[in-house]
Amino acid sequence: xxxxxxxxxxxxxxxxxxxxxxxxxxxxxxxxxxxxxxxxxxxxxxxxxxxxxxxxxxxxxxxxxxxxxxxxxxxxxxxxxxxxxxxxxxxxxxxxxxxxxxxxxxxxxxxxxxxxxxxxxxxxxxxxxxxxxxxxxx
Numbered sequence: 001x002x003x004x005x006x007x008x009x010x011x012x013x014x015x016x017x018x019x020x021x022x023x024x025x026x027x028x029x030x031x032x033x034x035x036x037x038x039x040x041x042x043x044x045x046x047x048x049x050x051x052x053x054x055x056x057x058x059x060x061x062x063x064x065x066x067x068x069x070x071x072x073x074x075x076x077x078x079x080x081x082x083x084x085x086x087x088x089x090x091x092x093x094x095x096x097x098x099x100x101x102x103x104x105x106x107x108x109x110x111x112x113x114x115x116x117x118x119x120x121x122x123x124x125x126x127x128x129x130x131x132x133x134x135x136x137x138x
Contacts, residue, residue, distance in 0.1 A: 008075035009090035015068040016093035018052065025049045026116065033124045046126040050117055057114040060107040 029049070032040025039045055059066055076082065099106070 002079050004075045004079035005081060005090075008072050008079060008081070009093075011068055011072045011075065012090050012093045012097075015066070015072070016097050018068070019097045022049065022053050022056065022113075026113075026120065029120055029124060040124065041127045043126040043129045046121060050121055053110070053114045053117050057107075057110040060103075060110045063103075
């Protein structure tokens with residue numbers, strides 16, 4: 001395994017982590033709010049989650065390829081591989097995050113998922129960080 005292949009595999013694993021955080025964040029927030037777990041109302045966790053799905057939806061609307069996918073393609077080429085090749089871990093992560101659907105269906109899915117996350121942000125309000133709370137300002 002050469003250095004470029006190792007970097008490409010690392011990027012696809014990072015990409016899978018990004019996808020997992022966005023996808024599993026929704027049920028984690030719902031379950032956490034129901035069970036009273038603090039992270040479910042953590043402002044920064046919620047803002048990062050909202051930002052991450054917002055980036056994905058915006059990329060899809062504008063028609064921009066995900067930078068992680070682009071970097072992986074470039075590194076695979078530098079390693080002399082096609083986009084689908086890689087180590088076992090790289091191929092496994094690849095299969096988990098890339099689905100066979102039209103760009104229109106994926107864009108609609110990303111937008112709907114972003115709307116769900118925004119609705120959850122309003123319905124299950126995060127706590128204000130200390131520096132934004134009214135009592136701390138005076």
